[in-house]
Structures are given as structure tokens and as C-alpha cells.
Amino acid sequence: MRFLVNHAVFALMVLPLLTVPERLCAQQETVTYRKNNEAIVANLDSADYVRVIRAPRLGFELPQLEEYYPNEQLKRKGNILDAESYPKFHGAVVEYYENGRKKSEAFYDEGLRVGQAKYYYRNGQLKKEMWHGKRPNDQTNEFTDVVTDTLVNYYDSLGTALVVNGAGYVREEIGKDFEEGEYRGGVRVGKWIGSFQKQRYTFSEQYENGVVVYGVSTDRQGNTFPYSSIQTPPQYNGGIAKLMALIGRKYRYPKAAIRGGIHGKVVLGFVVENDGSVNEIRVIHDLGYGTGEEGVRVLNKASKWKPGYKRGVPVRVAYSLPIRLISP
Template sequence: MHYYPLNIYKYTIFLFFTAFVIPSKAQETIVTYIKKNGGFTAIKDSAAYTNIIRSTANEMGLHELNDYYPNGNLKRHGWTKVADPRRLYLEGLIESYHKNGNLAVSAGYKDNKLSDTLKRYYENGLLKEIRFFSSSEASPNEFLFQDQHSRLIYYADSTGRQQIVNGNGMFEFKDSINSEKGQYADGLRQGHWEGTLKEGKNKFEEWYAKGVLSKGISTDSMGNVHPYTQRDVPPEYPGGIRNLMIFIAQNYKYPKEALKARVSGQLLISFVVEKNGLTNEFEVINDLGYETAASGIAVLKKAAKWTPGYQYGMPVRVKYSIPIRLHTAPAPN
């Protein structure tokens, strides 16, 4: 873990990027109330769900993890190598559930990454898809195109009509916003694909060879054409996140009252990287008080302009969350 010291008011400030939350401990479990935006609260009634981790590990060194919806139904069950909700390290079988109690996702993890088999289910209980991860890969998110890291073995619509069987078939998807269709062969995208975005305002075409995108072309609502060779490209800070860490460490101004109160802990601030690379819509998810969050927002506003994120060759707005941990200690001689 990297940290960067900054001497102010005879104290040393350490800022480093990790996971988040400071849990409340029971005798045998760690109980944390999680808000909808990912922040943490001491009030159970204001939480989107409750996270409970068993402090004692089993014979494999794993701690049991359970999340619960406000109605008491199980939201997730699995195992973590670390008994700290700030930095869950998933291992083994992880299962999540719909609010009605039906299984939503069953996935195998190794070293906190998807591995082996992933199964998804519709809310009505029917099997939606089966994917196989041949090697341990990062968990899917909005900037990780799953097909680059797995093979689709099975897919069916919500009525149970099978489209992909044994990795082969014609895939068709459509909801109120997006649609796409194309061929799967041996679990990988193959040949010509096409679809629509934003309720049909934008459209795209893609060409694949054994799951690898060779060319993509999107057309926006104004008729502008956007070529691309990578469907999802995340925003990037100049020089990478490490440079942003250094910038924050060198420019964060610890509020005087916070120094007097010896405030330590972790801030969590979210913001949007706009299509032009500027940051906007700052939100404090986890606050330490004493104007520490305001100082965090101030330093982020002073940071350099980002390279925006792209989807289907078109710039998009992307929401980011930045954890900043603060620690006060006597400055070294």
C-alpha cells in the first residue's frame, strides 16, 4: 500500500487509496449498515442493506459474509479472506439474491476475482445465463466487457426460451433502452453484430473474430459516425491514478479544527467525469466531519482535467468514487 506524507501544523498526513467503511463490532461478528450510495450509517433504518461478517475464520481461513435487505431477506452470502468490510477479499462460492428471495447470481471467486462458473437467474427463478471463466479475472463492471474474459455457455430469455446452448446460437437482447443481436460460436462472439442505444437514438455495428472485436462503428442521433476498436474505455487521469494520489497528498489542506481534534479515518467522495473530461457533481459518501470532506472536494476540483470515458466510440459521463484516508500523527524530526 502506498502513502504520501505531507507535513502541516506539526502533524503528518497520510493519504492513501483503499476500500471503505469503519465497522461496528459485535462479540463474534462485524455489523455494518450500508447506504444506497455505498456510504455507511450508524442508523439501521436508513441503510439499504446490512453487512455482517463473522470475525472467526473457518479451517480454510475464510470469514463468512452475509448481507441482508431491510425486509430481512438474504441479499448475499459468501466468504472473504479479510474480516473487514472496508476491503472484502472474496473467495469461493458467492451467491446473491433478488429481493423476493430467489437466487440472482452464483459465482466462483479466486483471489477476489471471478473464476470458474458464473450463473445468473431471472427474478422469476428461471436460469438466464451460464458463463465460464477459464482464468481468474476482475469482477465485471461498466468498463469491463464480460465477453473478453469468459465464454457464454448458456443463455435464455425470461420465458425460458433458449438462445445459446453449449456456447452456440443466435443471441438477441432488447429492453426499453438498448438492444443487440449476433452470433455466438464456441462461447464467443463471432461475425457481424448490431444493436441500438438510448431508446433507438443511437445505433452500432460490430465485427468479431473468436470473441475479439476487430471493428466497431456507432452512429449517434445527429448522424455522426464514431469508429472504435474497444467498446468500453474508462476515464483516465493524466499519468494514472498514482499521479492523482500524489497530487492529493501534496495539495490536501487539513482543516485546523480537524487537526486539533486529531481526526483520522477515511473519506469517500464521488464525482462525475464529464464528456469533456471536467469533474462535476461531487458527493460526500463517507464524511469525517470538521470540514475534512470540503477540503477533499476542494483538492479534487483543483486536479487536472481527465481524459473522458468512451462507450461505443462516443464520450460518456462516468461516476467515480475516490476513497481518501486521513491520519494525524506527530511529525517526524
């Protein structure tokens, strides 16, 4: 099981497409083949999806992003703030399943979901309606200071309402796992139970006003893992500032990059294993001239991390790290 902690992720590579529609090959387009973990691969056959970023055109203020499944079905579309960094959505974003049915509709403000959003089952049935971010008070219509995601309505796959106006009981299937409990005021309350990592672990946790106050996970051998936070991201020993200071000391600006006046952002992707070691280091965004390879070399010299946790259990976490280069 992975959960992503993305500080900045972007890669720029123009590659010829083999079987995707002609509309993906117009001018001023950046096309990349990608895996679900954002890694770029060389061809469509080994990709989970194709990302297309189009430069702003007359009548469009922002770059446009579209993603396609290998079967040419649209996966996601929306406008982004900057085509030269990790895609940060701004405005309406729509996602689709491989069968062409709508998966979600949401609105983004500088990369964060805000306001009303709708999510659908694969069969096209509405699954849930949520409010992301600050929500207006029903009486005064003024926004509260509490920033949270609240559930408005929830339906089963046949359309039966299980949560109405933020109140009800839900058992939500998540692949081979599930989460089950009560909503009040749009947030989780009381005892919730479920499983994760394909039923390798079960959990029981207690909520107050949408916040976990304590919980315990149990593996198949009966070992228990107490926690007070559902997810905890990995942490570099000494903090991220210490890691960036290490990179600043150890990074050797390639001579070819200096001669070429190359500057900008290199982004590295890697996995922090459940023992804190770093694995699968790769270059997500490369400026060329050896700048990405040098980043990989330096990151390999870094010490171990404190692993990330999900419900008290150490897990593998996909992570990304931007390195901003300023030509000497």
C-alpha cells in the same frame, strides 16, 4: 448510462435500522444504508439496499457480507477478505432478485469471478452458464494462458436453449436495450448489433475471437461514433499518478486528526461527466476529524479529466479514489 470503475470503495457508518430484521442488529456488525452507486444515505427510506458486514466468528475465517433490499429480502451474500476496505469477495457469492428468486451464483478469488457461474431470469429460469477466467482445455484438462469470460449455455426465459456448448445465436434484452449476435467457442464472433442508453444509440460492431476490432454507434440524429473498444474509463490529464501527487501536495492533515493519531484510508466518490468535469463529490469512507472534508476540498482543485466512453460515446462514469493517510 453509467459504468463503474471502482479502484476502492468502502464506507463505515453504524446507524440504527428502522424496520430491518432483528438478525441485522447483533453485536460486531457494521450496518450502512446505501444507494446503488455505493453512496451512503442517512436512513432506510432513501436507500436502495442495506449492507451488513459481520466480523469473523468461530468457524468462519473471513468477514461475512449480506445486503438486503428495503423490503427485507436478501440481495447478496458472501465472504469478503477485509472489512476495512472495499468489500472484495472471496469464495461463493449468491445474488437475489427483490422477489426472492436467485439472480446469480458465482465463485470469487480475491475479488475476481473465477470458474463456473450461473445467472437466472427473474422468473427463476436459468438464463446462462459462464466460465470466468482461465478455462481448462477439454483434451488435456490444463488451463490455457488466455484469461477471458466464455459463455457455455444460454436459454430464453421459457427454457429454450439458444447457445449450447458455446455455440449459437442470441438476442439478449437489457432493460429497454438489446445486444444480438453469434457465439462460437464461448465468445462473440462476427457482426453484433444492438442499442444502449435506452435506445438513444444503436451500434454495429465486429468481433474476432471475442474481441471487438471495430464498431460504430449512431444517435437519433444520424451522428456516428467509431470505436475499437466497448468501454474506455476516464483518465486524469497527466495520469492518476499526477492526481495523487497533487493530492499529496495540497492535502492539509487536519490538526485534530494529527492529535488523535488518525491514519488509514479516506475514499472519495465522484462522477466524471461526459465533458470531463468532476461532479457529485462525496465521502464514501471517512476517518473523521475533517479528513474526508479535506479530501473533497483538494479534489475540487484538480483539473478536468478525459471523459470515459462507451461504444465511442462519451458517458458519465462513477469513480472512486482512495487517499491513504499516515499520521505525521
